[in-house]
Amino acid sequence: MGVLVVGSVALDSVKTPFGEIEDALGGSATFFSVAASYFTEVAVVAVVGRDFPEEHIRLLESKGVDTSGLVVEDGETFRWAGVYGYDLNDRDTIETRLNVFETFRPTIPGKLTGSELVFLANIDPELQLSVLSQVRSPRLVACDTMNFWIEGKRDSLVELLREVDVMIMNDSECRELADEPNLIKASRIVVGMGPKAVVVKKGEHGAMMTDGESFFSAPAFPCEEVFDPTGAGDSFAGGFMGSLAKTGDISASGMRRAVIYGTVMASFCVEQFSVGGMASLEWSDIEGRVRALKDVTHFEA
């Protein structure tokens, strides 16, 4: 099974206490694609401007990513600039210039409408719904969102939730969407809104998944050198969907395995700027961290 991702491809300018970078390859679909590329065939649908460096497209293609759905339009590429404080949990967005992304209306190329696994990265839920209307009976659809849409397009988001299988969101978004501070209750409430499972990303505290009945808790990989958290959530989603695609196992057990692979890909992502930490991994690097996570959670009782 291959994976289709629809989201943003952007140029990020990021400053952390450890360094800064300008106009680096970023965007949700980018991080997702590079992470998922280690597991399966990935096709990306997104838009960039004429200024988008050819080398970035070559990087994606070198990872085997199908960029035939990456539309180049007149105008400038989506740009995001952010600054992280010393503790890396606080992020200030300095600038968001949507540019060609502002009028992005995703069109799924004919050959991709039969995609079995679909990831709707964080974009306007109305566009996420429009993507769903273009794909024929995918086996599993997962999506992400953000507080901006929870507050501004709640009705569309609620409609979308009825159509997706897995909602992947961070803890504050989950609490906000459910209007419930207890995360266990909140995640159950979101499951009640439609998806079969909700995966809650908690940054340094790992991830949690529930189908409304049972709960799975995965720790973060113990990273000592967190350099730049940008893209961690999308890399998590890439590892998650990639694992489902590679194994073809979307059972409860397969979903737990997918959370672990997501955790591992996020851990590589945060170790360098942009996709640097994920650009040239060996499969043994990934498996090594999966084994480490097994050890980190192991106990006899």
Add this chain to the structure above:
Amino acid sequence: MGVLVVGSVALDSVKTPFGEIEDALGGSATFFSVAASYFTEVAVVAVVGRDFPEEHIRLLESKGVDTSGLVVEDGETFRWAGVYGYDLNDRDTIETRLNVFETFRPTIPGKLTGSELVFLANIDPELQLSVLSQVRSPRLVACDTMNFWIEGKRDSLVELLREVDVMIMNDSECRELADEPNLIKASRIVVGMGPKAVVVKKGEHGAMMTDGESFFSAPAFPCEEVFDPTGAGDSFAGGFMGSLAKTGDISASGMRRAVIYGTVMASFCVEQFSVGGMASLEWSDIEGRVRALKDVTHFEA
């Protein structure tokens, strides 16, 4: 092996969005003792005033807690009052009246100076050191602290850390003591200050333990009904030390098991005011949650 705990026995007035209670049985040594009582013999050294209700002492004794080191002095019992907001992670202390606790100088009764396991609950590190000078070669000493001592009595705390085996603290305290925002690095730094292991309590995000080499991560028990978090950390410590005492296993594997039992006792604590959630458990209740945690963390990869 029995456990000796030195800390506070207090009367707590707590208000949460779900209710309020006045002058309820509280204090670090209380929560610790009740939690540990399910595992082993516990002896408490603390001080209360003449106003301390006899029924509270009877409750401790009904759990088999040795209260011969609970001194009754002229004056009033330590009182604490706090209010929790809707999300229960924010707590405002409304009032702290130390009363007889202000001049507490713990004296370990002769028959307890040979205690094999010692828990130094959160009190002035100078007093914690004085307790250590009174006990003969315990097998394992664990301690807790708080930001107040990290900021105000750092030198004594650093001296204490060289003498203890396990430091049990919360995440913000760990970051503050190490002056390092990355919790993985921070916990290693604290290990470098002396203890063989550091256990970091992260509330709803569970707990983490390291010996400076390997890391263990335990999720919180997925509690939907968190009623009052007061005492959760001390109940965790009680389950932790109780488990070590019950099994006599202080190996790395025994310590991991202890973190799990600590997690379980904290989960019972937060479900009711005061020690209500832990007052009348069956061993099967505890084992049931240990099995549930095994399932919560299980994955095949």
